[in-house]
Amino acid sequence: MGDTRPYSRDRRRHIAPGRNGRPPRRLALPITASVAVLVLIGGVGAAWSQAGFGGMFAEGAGCRDNAESVVVVADPSIAPTLTAVAAEFDVASESCVVTEVRSQDSADTAAMLASNAASGADAWVPDSEMWLQRMESTAASLGRSAPSVQVGDPVASTPVVLAAPAARALDFASQPPSWTAVIAGTVSALLPDPEGSAASLSALVALSERASQEDPRQLAGTLIALGRSIPESAESAFDSAASAPAPTVVVTTERQVAAHNGAEPATPLVALYPSDGTKSLHYPFVVLDAAGGVVKATQEPSVEPFDRGQHLADFAEAVRAASDTLAAQGFRDGSGGGELAVSGVLAWPAETSPAADSTQQVELLRSWGVLNLRSRMLAVIDVSGSMLEPAGGGLRRIDVFQRAAVGAMQKFSGEVEMGVWVFSTNRVGNQDWEDLSPIEPLGNPEHTAHIAGIIQSLPQYIRGDTGLYDTVLAAVQRVRDGYDPSKVNSVLLFTDGKNDDKVTIDLQTLLAQLAAEADPLKPVPVILIGFGPDADIDSMTQIATATGGAAYSANQPDDLGRVLVDALSQRGCRPNC
Template identity: 30%
Template sequence: MNGRDDVPEWIPKNREPAGRAVPPGRSGGPGRPVPGPFRPRPPARPHLAPPRPAGPVRPPARPPGRHTAPGGRHTAPGRRRRGAPFWGPMAGAAALSVLAGLSVFALAGAGDCGGEDAITLNVSAAPEVAAVVTEAAGRFNDAGHEIGDRCARARVTASDPAAVSTLLSGRGVAGVTERPDVWIPDSSLWAVMAQRPLSGGRTAGGDDVPIVPRRSLASTPIVVAVPGTLAQRLGAQSGAPPSWAELLTAAGATGDDPAAGAATTRIPPGLVRLKVPDPARTATGMGSVLLADELLNSGGGGDAGFTGVVRTLRESVTPSVQAEFASFRRDRQGRHPVALAPEQAVFAYNGRGPAEPAVAVYPSEGTMAMDYQITLVGAAGSGGGGDDGKAQAARLLEEELTGERTRGDLQGLGFRSPSGKAPGAFGGQRGVDPRSPRLLPAPAPADVQRIMQSWARLSLGIRMLSVIDVSGSMEEEVAPDVTRLQSTVRTAQGGLSLLPDDTELGQWVFSTGLEGGQDWRELVSVGPLGERLGSATRRQLVLSAFARIRAVHEGDTGLYDTVVAAFDHMKRTYKPEFVNSVLLWTDGRNDDPGGPSLKETLDRLGAAYDPGRPVQVIMFGYGRDVDVDELRQIARATRGDVLVAQTPGEVQKLFLQAVSRRVCAPSC
């Protein structure tokens, strides 16, 4: 507490005046208060404008003088700018288009710079900064830069950074078809995802197109946005901000039981629900996954812990940051939203005067920041100037984009400076703290790509056939009044609760001669757990099947026949949008004299395995009698794995490890 009130220090206080001062040179005059953030000038009404007088239609954008581009020629002082009066309407139209989610093009102020000889920079900017970038491009165009005997101009498009990254990587087209010369994504992580390593330590996008990072325009950290009422409730218990571990545990994102952790967290179980913008489409979501990996590595969570977090994040994904705030209220169960979001989005949301304002929480472990880095692409980033002059024009545009006027405009929208300095409007009314949060080191590019590849695999749905051994030896007790089969079924039941409804699961049992001469029996067919089959869902049918599973007293272990049949079934019904696998639980070795030999089994699996349609067999051994070498050979034939538990306590841990095989599938 701060000694003045009962509001904890981590909840932002009122520190700002009612309005903010406009920097000199901005419309409104020096120091004139403006009630809200910067907005581009509204459209003019050309049909009411008076006739233009003779002479220049507007004063020069800079004091009269001579503008020289590197390697270029001078432009005459007071050069006339045809077309300049349309910049005001263009700025307003740009802002409206951005707010509507549309792409905008700005050639405002380009004057007589046109034709085939003009050097045109195609600029692609993240939608939330596109209006400010458009204004800066207009000032660049007004300056009349010439390189050699050619004029330079900029054209701005508001584009989804994920779509541009996909285009530059050469992986395909996702809504953007024109490659930019200057790219301003919300995070430099997108440039990392677009690149691949070349010889000599260089990197480039698809077709070896140079992608060169330059300076940042602004920054905004990833924060936890919580409703103000929840922030007050949490803050009343302690003056320290909640940690990532507390927030993720309370939301069930760490693989821990929130109820079990209630004694060590200030957030009661069932109080919050997590909201994360899609990591495949947003830098905030991508940064959240990277944060989770960093925190788990520092805490020793490893792949199994990462799998647990991704499971919960996947169920909490929203399409965008805007979608998080569209339903920023308690649900029918009384849970408060906990949204991972950019700080600037909290500032903007509160600026709209919502009934339930948001408070940005800055977890104690630190966070990551989005950096809006200017990135030069292709000839603009070649560094040599080239015959087309785009590299020189891009450097001149960069100076305008990183100038004080552009920075002031961005701060009016709630962005910090690249160094982390907060705008003067930050404070309690906008739910954001002007103090600089602790930032974690940026991950290495190779780690970014590795972690996001892991996310891509883990966020694929699971399609699994579970096959449980019910031979007579599964009746052996492994704990007081607990048989090996009972322990296995309990683990499978617990694992079922971890799987979302879109998981496709089926259940078999096996011994010898269960169905005439067949060693296996299908209890539930493979399909979505949430699918209704008659009066019950598949999940309910699987739970019911678990309750009916009994060991066959005189049954032996028909392992080889069963594993081949299960593999063939999953390959025959393979679905590429899922990770397809067989999880076979057994306590021993094959003892079916009428079945195939180990060599015949391995030959059949090896011949049937298709890297283009991979099906992994994961062998889950349980007990002292397991022939690990035999199981390992079977698993290796399908790029699978073997996990062996000796006690009931090891079974649950190894089950999550089995699911986490998706991190490296199919190349494990």
């Protein structure tokens, strides 16, 4: 996981308290990997480094040629507000200075600062302190030292809410939305990618706090379900919610709802506040590098030396004091208070809970990444005669599997590729397996419908004994033949018995052949799920070990759904779980 030590004193220098006397907060910034940063550095980062931030100079006698430029990079959500405050602030300043606000996504800024590709910026206002942690972890992944920063108190805040089209707000009147309802699946939710959305990551924290602490499958199942359809942005999520057949909410912020409604859209939104509490995003004022400690004299001896650090501190306080400007744009103040008079949100603030610590955020992002990895999977289903035996509750084993499979299918995203085999004995001549569907993306509605049809028609395929060993070997070979290095390639096999094909290879021959054909550059883990008392868990475990997979046992009907979540949640970390 990397170094999780907090900033040392030599890297986190003291910044003087603001006019309110409050000292800046210190953060412990963990290390985590960032894959997308390399692309980002090559694109946006280069543009920033080359273009710089200049362009504006103060007007007036004796000032045009000597104007100091102070650059504040801000998240797009708050950049217009800071620009408005800066204009008045510079007019009232006794210094010959231009405070320029540069709008840029917090994720982009974090990556650029981590790569040392940013030049000319004096301060940064991200939409959450989580981006400071991302800056640190990204720098570590690049083998660099993160820049020294001074973290001041927040200048604004906004709570995380569940937004719904105003025309459908009454759909939630009988059951107010909550994080608990999202976990239970009684409320449909759209979650923009938490890798780039502070609101979404905060939502994952809220979900994790309300999910069962005894059964980790509950949170895993929720993350899989949310990852099934990841909108590109909050605005695209709003469009999807408006056209969704079932009442749907979008994880976003109060400020985003206010901004959306302020543009007078065709579909206005209403902010629904989770009945079991929520989180809040705080916008810290972050002084970068040595900007806060340098006193830079102008070239005119008669002009008072310019104190850049004091200017930044004064500007931060000016933003905090601009309560009317902040409120007009849908922001609460830095402590979460203040009254709003904008459409779609509460006038007075809802209660929020503290943000999660850095370690929890890192773990949640890691879980999210594993659960939503792009996968290429071959599902192999036992259709031997024993699948017609009773499983309890008036259901046969095949009935139980069908129900669990339908639930699992609903959790896959459209980027997952899946194919389906069934197996028993002598299905195609002497061959024990039958290819019913090729491995193709579930994003293709026709392919998804085809697989759903196969699941519903499984009883008609049942006959014969269990030809397990030949099928396992053939399935691994098929997946490896079409191996896609950009995806997790695996076999997911379900069986209720043990190998009883009299003419098949034996277990030792299978294990030897799997070992001989193993390719470390093309791993194909086999994840086996045994259902019922007849499943040969010992043999399944040996097969799983040989391929870097896992073997699970589901002895009761209710176990099967939970075991499927386990299998799906660990498919991305094989063979190193």
